[in-house]
Amino acid sequence: xxxxxxxxxxxxxxxxxxxxxxxxxxxxxxxxxxxxxxxxxxxxxxxxxxxxxxxxxxxxxxxxxxxxxxxxxxxxxxxxxxxxxxxxxxxxxxxxxxxxxxxxxxxxxxxxxxxxxxxxxxxxxxxxxxxxxxxxxxxxxxxxxxxxxxxxxxxxxxxxxxxxxxxxxxxxxxxxxxxxxxxxxxxxxxxxxxxxxxxxxxxxxxxxxxxxxxxxxxxxxxxxxxxxxxxxxxxxxxxxxxxxxxxxxxxxxxxxxxxxxxxxxxxxxxxxxxxxxxxxxxxxxxxxxxxxxxxxxxxxxxxxxxxxxxxxxxxxxxxxxxxxxxxxxxxxxxxxxxxxxxxxxxxxxxxxxxxxxxxxxxxxxxxxxxxxxxxxxxxxxxxxxxxxxxxxxxxxxxxxxxxxxxxxxxxxxxxxxx
Amino acid sequence: xxxxxxxxxxxxxxxxxxxxxxxxxxxxxxxxxxxxxxxxxxxxxxxxxxxxxxxxxxxxxxxxxxxxxxxxxxxxxxxxxxxxxxxxxxxxxxxxxxxxxxxxxxxxxxxxxxxxxxxxxxxxxxxxxxxxxxxxxxxxxxxxxxxxxxxxxxxxxxxxxxxxxxxxxxxxxxxxxxxxxxxxxxxxxxxxxxxxxxxxxxxxxxxxxxxxxxxxxxxxxxxxxxxxxxxxxxxxxxxxxxxxxxxxxxxxxxxxxxxxxxxxxxxxxxxxxxxxxxxxxxxxxxxxxxxxxxxxxxxxxxxxxxxxxxxxxxxxxxxxxxxxxxxxxxxxxxxxxxxxxxxxxxxxxxxxxxxxxxxxxxxxxxxxxxxxxxxxxxxxxxxxxxxxxxxxxxxxxxxxxxxxxxxxxxxxxxxxxx
Numbered sequence: 001x002x003x004x005x006x007x008x009x010x011x012x013x014x015x016x017x018x019x020x021x022x023x024x025x026x027x028x029x030x031x032x033x034x035x036x037x038x039x040x041x042x043x044x045x046x047x048x049x050x051x052x053x054x055x056x057x058x059x060x061x062x063x064x065x066x067x068x069x070x071x072x073x074x075x076x077x078x079x080x081x082x083x084x085x086x087x088x089x090x091x092x093x094x095x096x097x098x099x100x101x102x103x104x105x106x107x108x109x110x111x112x113x114x115x116x117x118x119x120x121x122x123x124x125x126x127x128x129x130x131x132x133x134x135x136x137x138x139x140x141x142x143x144x145x146x147x148x149x150x151x152x153x154x155x156x157x158x159x160x161x162x163x164x165x166x167x168x169x170x171x172x173x174x175x176x177x178x179x180x181x182x183x184x185x186x187x188x189x190x191x192x193x194x195x196x197x198x199x200x201x202x203x204x205x206x207x208x209x210x211x212x213x214x215x216x217x218x219x220x221x222x223x224x225x226x227x228x229x230x231x232x233x234x235x236x237x238x239x240x241x242x243x244x245x246x247x248x249x250x251x252x253x254x255x256x257x258x259x260x261x262x263x264x265x266x267x268x269x270x271x272x273x274x275x276x277x278x279x280x281x282x283x284x285x286x287x288x289x290x291x292x293x294x295x296x297x298x299x300x301x302x303x304x305x306x307x308x309x310x311x312x313x314x315x316x317x318x319x320x321x322x323x324x325x326x327x328x329x330x331x332x333x334x335x336x337x338x339x340x341x342x343x344x345x346x347x348x349x350x351x352x353x354x355x356x357x358x359x360x361x362x363x364x365x366x367x368x369x370x371x372x373x374x375x376x377x378x379x380x381x382x383x384x385x386x387x388x389x390x391x392x393x394x395x396x397x398x399x400x401x402x403x404x405x406x407x408x409x410x411x412x413x414x415x416x417x418x
Numbered sequence: 419x420x421x422x423x424x425x426x427x428x429x430x431x432x433x434x435x436x437x438x439x440x441x442x443x444x445x446x447x448x449x450x451x452x453x454x455x456x457x458x459x460x461x462x463x464x465x466x467x468x469x470x471x472x473x474x475x476x477x478x479x480x481x482x483x484x485x486x487x488x489x490x491x492x493x494x495x496x497x498x499x500x501x502x503x504x505x506x507x508x509x510x511x512x513x514x515x516x517x518x519x520x521x522x523x524x525x526x527x528x529x530x531x532x533x534x535x536x537x538x539x540x541x542x543x544x545x546x547x548x549x550x551x552x553x554x555x556x557x558x559x560x561x562x563x564x565x566x567x568x569x570x571x572x573x574x575x576x577x578x579x580x581x582x583x584x585x586x587x588x589x590x591x592x593x594x595x596x597x598x599x600x601x602x603x604x605x606x607x608x609x610x611x612x613x614x615x616x617x618x619x620x621x622x623x624x625x626x627x628x629x630x631x632x633x634x635x636x637x638x639x640x641x642x643x644x645x646x647x648x649x650x651x652x653x654x655x656x657x658x659x660x661x662x663x664x665x666x667x668x669x670x671x672x673x674x675x676x677x678x679x680x681x682x683x684x685x686x687x688x689x690x691x692x693x694x695x696x697x698x699x700x701x702x703x704x705x706x707x708x709x710x711x712x713x714x715x716x717x718x719x720x721x722x723x724x725x726x727x728x729x730x731x732x733x734x735x736x737x738x739x740x741x742x743x744x745x746x747x748x749x750x751x752x753x754x755x756x757x758x759x760x761x762x763x764x765x766x767x768x769x770x771x772x773x774x775x776x777x778x779x780x781x782x783x784x785x786x787x788x789x790x791x792x793x794x795x796x797x798x799x800x801x802x803x804x805x806x807x808x809x810x811x812x813x814x815x816x817x818x819x820x821x822x823x824x825x826x827x828x829x830x831x832x833x834x835x836x
Contacts, residue, residue, distance in 0.1 A: 036454040149787065159787070226668050238753070242660040249755025250644050253787040260749040261783055263681035273783070331678040331746065332753055335656070337667025365679055365691070369567065369576070369671045 014043050015052060015072070019399060023056060023069035044070055051076060077140040078132065079394045080125045083208065083386025084110050084117070084146055086162055086234065091124045092387040093132045096140070096395055098218065101132040103387065110147055113165035114174065122178035140398050142175065142203040143390030145211035151252055155205035158252065161270075172203035204393050208386055209255055210246055212379075213239025214396075215389025216342045219380040226338045229379070230257065232325065232354070233300050233345035234284045236277055240336075258282065260328050277328050281321035283347045289317060300346035307350055318350045322357020329358060330365035333374065340375040344385055348378050432461050433470060433490070437817060441474060441487035462488055469494060495558040496550065497812045498543045501626065501804025502528050502535070502564055504580055504652065509542045510805040511550040514558070514813055516636065519550040521805065528565055531583035532592065540596035558816050560593065560621040561808030563629035569670055573623035576670065579688075590621035622811050626804055627673055628664055630797075631657025632814075633807025634760045637798040644756045647797070648675065650743065650772070651718050651763035652702045654695055658754075676700065678746050695746050699739035701765050707735060718764035725768055736768045740775020747776065748783035751792065758793040762803055766796050 013033050018024065024032075030040045047053035048070075056069045074096040083090045087110070092103035104127075108120055121144075129136065148160025155172040157163055180200075213229035220227065227241040236258035240247040247254055258278035259271050267285065269276035279285050283300025290297035290306060293313050297303055306314035329341060341358075348354060359376050366374075379385050431451050436442065442450075448458045465471040466488075474487045492514040501508045505528070510521035522545075526538055539562075547554065566578025573590040575581055598618075631647035638645065645659040654676035658665040665672055676696035677689050685703065687694035697703050701718025708715035708724060711731055715721055724732035747759060759776075766772060777794050784792075797803050 034454070034457045035452050036457075039452045039454075226665075226672075240753075242665050243663060245661060247644075247660050247754070249788070250757035251755055251787050251791065253785060254644075254753065254755035256752045256755075256785055256788065257749075259785055260752050261681075261745075263679075271785070327679075328749065331675075331749055334674045334678050335658075335672065335750055335753070336665070337669055337672035337674075339668035367671060367674055367677055367689070369669055370667070370674065373669065 014040070014047060015399065018053060018070060018072040019074065021072055021074075023071040025067045025069055027067070029070070076138060078129070078134050078138050079140050079391040080129065080142040081387040081390035081394070082121050082125065082142075082144045083211065083390060084108065084121070084144065085208070086110055086147055089117075089121065089124075090383065090387050091121065091128055092384075092391070093125075093128045093134065094387070094391040096399075098388055098391055098395070100384070100387070101134070102128040103384075104128055105383075110163050110166075114169045114171065118171065118175050118178055122175060122181070125179065136179075139201045141201045141394035142179070143211065143392075143394040144171065144175070144203065144205045145208040145386045145390050146171070146205060147208050149252060150205050150207045152204075152206050152210075152248055155203060171205050175203050176200060202394070202397065204390075204397055206246075206248075206390075206393060207237075207239075207252075209237045209239040210248065211239070211389035211393055212344055212385040213241055213342075213389065214246060214392040215381050215385040215387075216344070216379050217241045217244075218388065218392045219385075220340060220342075224339045226336065227340045227342065228329075228332065228336065228338045229342045229344060229385075230325065230329070231345035232281065232283070232321070232343060232347035234282060236282050236325070236345075242336075257328055257332070262324050262327055265324075277324055281324040281347075283345075286314070286317045286321060286347075290314060301349075304347065304350045307353060315353060318347070318353045319357045321347065322354040323361050324357075325354075326358040326361025327365070330362045333362055333366040333370050337370045338374065340377070342377060342379050344379040351378060432458070433465060433817060436471060436488060436490040437492065439490055439492075441489040443485045443487055445485070447488070494556060496547070496552050496556050497558050497809040498547065498560045499805040499808035499812070500539050500543065500560075500562045501629065501808060502526065502539070502562065503626065504528055504565055507535075507539065507542075508801065508805050509539065509546055510802075510809070511543075511546045511552065512805070512809040514817075516806055516809055516813070518802065518805070519552070520546045521802075522546055523801075528581050528584075532587040532589065536589065536593050536596055540593060540599070543597065554597075557619045559619045559812035560597070561629065561810075561812040562589065562593070562621065562623045563626040563804045563808050564589070564623060565626050567670060568623050568625045570622075570624050570628075570666055573621060589623050593621050594618060620812070620815065622808075622815055624664075624666075624808075624811060625655075625657075625670075627655045627657040628666065629657070629807035629811055630762055630803040631659055631760075631807065632664060632810040633799050633803040633805075634762070634797050635659045635662075636806065636810045637803075638758060638760075642757045644754065645758045645760065646747075646750065646754065646756045647760045647762060647803070648743065648747070649763035650699065650701070650739070650761060650765035652700060654700050654743070654763075660754075675746055675750070680742050680745055683742075695742060699742040699765075701763075704732070704735045704739060704765075708732060719767075722765065722768045725771060733771060736765070736771045737775045739765065740772040741779050742775075743772075744776040744779025745783070748780045751780055751784040751788050755788045756792065758795070760795060760797050762797040762800075769796060 014029055017032055026037055026040050030037045048055055052073055053070050054073045077096050079094045081092045081094060089108040090105045093101045095101060104124055108117060110117055146157060148163045149158045151158050156168050156170060157166040160166050209231045216229050217227050225244050228238055230238040238255040238257050240255050259276045261275045262277050262280060265275045265280050267279040268274050269279035283303055286303045287297040287299050295306060297306060303314055307318050363371055381388050432447055435450055444455055444458050448455045466473055470491055471488050472491045495514050497512050499510045499512060507526040508523045511519045513519060522542055526535060528535055564575060566581045567576045569576050574586050574588060575584040578584050627649045634647050635645050643662050646656055648656040656673040656675050658673050677694040679693045680695050680698060683693045683698050685697040686692050687697035701721055704721045705715040705717050713724060715724060721732055725736050781789055799806050
């Protein structure tokens with residue numbers, strides 16, 4: 001049986017109480033945790049030292065003598081987030097309340113390889129941070145979504161099919177280095193203020209659909225325990241929330257639904273198998289079918305544009321793609337019994353035409369108990385699901401009591417490099 | 419974002435440390451938890467009062483003066499477990515190490531209805547407890563697996579198809595009453611010792627495949643994070659472990675894979691749909707096919723017996739059932755990426771003939787990353803998976819620090835009625 005490995009009660013328990021924003025005295029914190037006052041003081045010192053908590057001397061205790069109050073200092077911290085797609089990247093600075101303070105969308109083909117891509121990401125993130133008027137020392141952590149499988153523990157891509165040169169690349173270590181490099185001065189540049197030192201904030205990496213699932217799960221609050229985010233773009237994949245936590249699977253390979261076989265299709269797939277969902281319902285396959293019929297369609301966005309323009313073949317393809325996705329999801333609904341299925345990705349911009357096909361098949365093939373309260377809808381965050389989710393991944397990591405306690409000397413993980 | 423709702427550190431944290439069996443002093447416990455010594459003493463008093471912990475005065479501290487040592491008292495407690503099937507029940511008494519102290523298998527058709535069935539269960543459990551030489555006051559909790567959907571929070575069956583009269587029945591409350599009733603004395607009986615009072619131990623209920631998954635997950639230790647237990651008997655269903663925890667789904671309906679559609683089958687299913695997995699690979703459907711061919715087969719066990727006797731149709735049916743199960747599981751492997759798939763139920767007794775079909779399809783249809791380290795095997799506990807799993811459910815509940823802390827007055831939940 002799993003045991004709770006963390007017995008000691010450290011700074012994390014104090015932060016878990018204080019993050020509601022309410023100021024509290026040492027005495028209140030001791031009473032709420034059962035910790036001795038000296039332990040509380042010691043842990044508070046660590047949190048104040050790392051700027052997670054601020055002390056306010058002004059309050060008056062019931063005895064008339066001023067008692068120090070301690071408050072969570074979340075507003076002073078920011079998260080950097082990057083959502084890398086096949087050809088575009090979205091980069092953002094967010095506060096701990098997940099509000100976007102600055103963001104940028106830029107063309108950045110991931111197949112350029114890790115050095116140029118991460119270099120561009122670091123430059124843009126530094127620039128956005130300055131735009132938001134924040135300092136590197138305020139950065140709590142960096143979250144990255146990549147368009148391929150990632151070993152989350154190490155942050156390294158694992159045989160990513162559309163990312164040549166990235167296999168096993170140490171993304172967190174290299175990005176931390178790149179963020180820490182001072183911008184090169186060109187001859188003739190005026191001397192200028194140096195940016196603050198990078199504090200070695202942790203860099204967390206996961207695949208794009210996992211971070212999108214985290215983002216939509218956060219957006220779907222109050223708590224939805226079991227959510228499936230399915231991204232239908234060039235390819236098809238999904239992110240899974242089970243019991244409020246990301247389910248990554250034994251090898252981090254969970255959610256690879258694009259290569260599930262759908263009945264009555266023998267279409268060849270880029271994976272080498274035939275009859276895969278992606279080969280009939282992915283944006284690339286639909287665009288290919290439209291090109292064969294003489295239309296000008298290079299990718300998912302063109303398929304949706306043609307459908308919106310009333311092209312009958314594009315409309316039929318999108319509707320049928322919805323049914324094929326629905327066939328696979330019907331089985332998954334019986335197996336997993338989610339509360340919500342969120343559709344995202346470029347093809348999901350087709351909206352009702354796609355949803356109708358998905359719903360039609362799920363309702364006809366899944367069990368009534370599992371579909372009675374099932375929500376099937378498009379995402380609430382749209383294109384921002386990735387950067388918001390990447391920030392959620394960082395915030396959950398750095399505010400986790402276990403992370404804070406386990407970091408050496410009980411300094412929050414946002415100080416200790418990951 | 420989910421926050422850790424439990425901030426205070428109570429008896430549960432002490433028990434989480436002590437359950438490794440190592441004796442410890444008050445000072446050690448204060449140091450390990452950060453709690454004040456007076457808080458530790460207070461929490462220890464509660465644990466000693468409820469017999470979870472025993473005090474040993476004999477040890478010598480470094481200062482020469484004897485320091486009391488405190489030890490987990492797991493051996494003194496037992497769990498009662500019942501695994502109810504359609505026609506048979508297995509009942510057992512287990513200790514907290516999950517060793518079976520006494521057990522019984524008995525014919526008990528669940529469609530007799532809740533009153534006679536729970537009455538028989540209570541009588542048998544009381545009898546088994548006496549056989550094991552234990553007292554009702556030692557009972558920590560009661561775990562029940564039922565052959566139908568159960569709302570775990572309340573322990574009530576939800577529209578169970580093969581359990582007439584059980585829908586919404588308050589199983590925990592009624593079983594607690596029945597266990598607390600003194601056995602009726604018949605005229606002429608000699609006066610005898612009264613059994614100890616029933617302490618109102620919690621009764622936890624879940625569906626049979628969920629408790630079997632818990633049992634096999636426990637047996638598969640060291641930790642397997644993601645496990646699927648699939649029971650192939652008259653019907654087909656599965657229990658799911660995600661991240662070490664049971665995944666029940668939004669409505670407790672997760673794991674209902676028996677009604678997932680399989681390609682190229684239009685066989686009518688008892689659920690009202692056609693082409694369900696259960697309608698081609700369930701024991702009932704195979705037995706029906708054998709009867710049509712003139713064989714004497716009433717259920718799953720007869721199918722397996724005929725296969726073992728060399729009947730070519732039975733062998734072909736079992737092999738094909740394996741392939742059909744494999745088709746569904748191949749999709750689930752891509753979606754969920756489990757570490758292990760465990761096959762159980764009467765049809766799984768066919769062993770290699772079934773496994774071969776399952777493996778053949780999964781390996782041909784799932785992604786290499788997901789199957790590289792995937793274990794596909796029959797259960798380690800055999801028929802005992804249900805009672806062991808029911809006991810795991812109880813032990814995890816009563817030893818959960820949150821349960822212990824949340825019970826009123828910090829008395830362990832095994833004392834406070836659920």
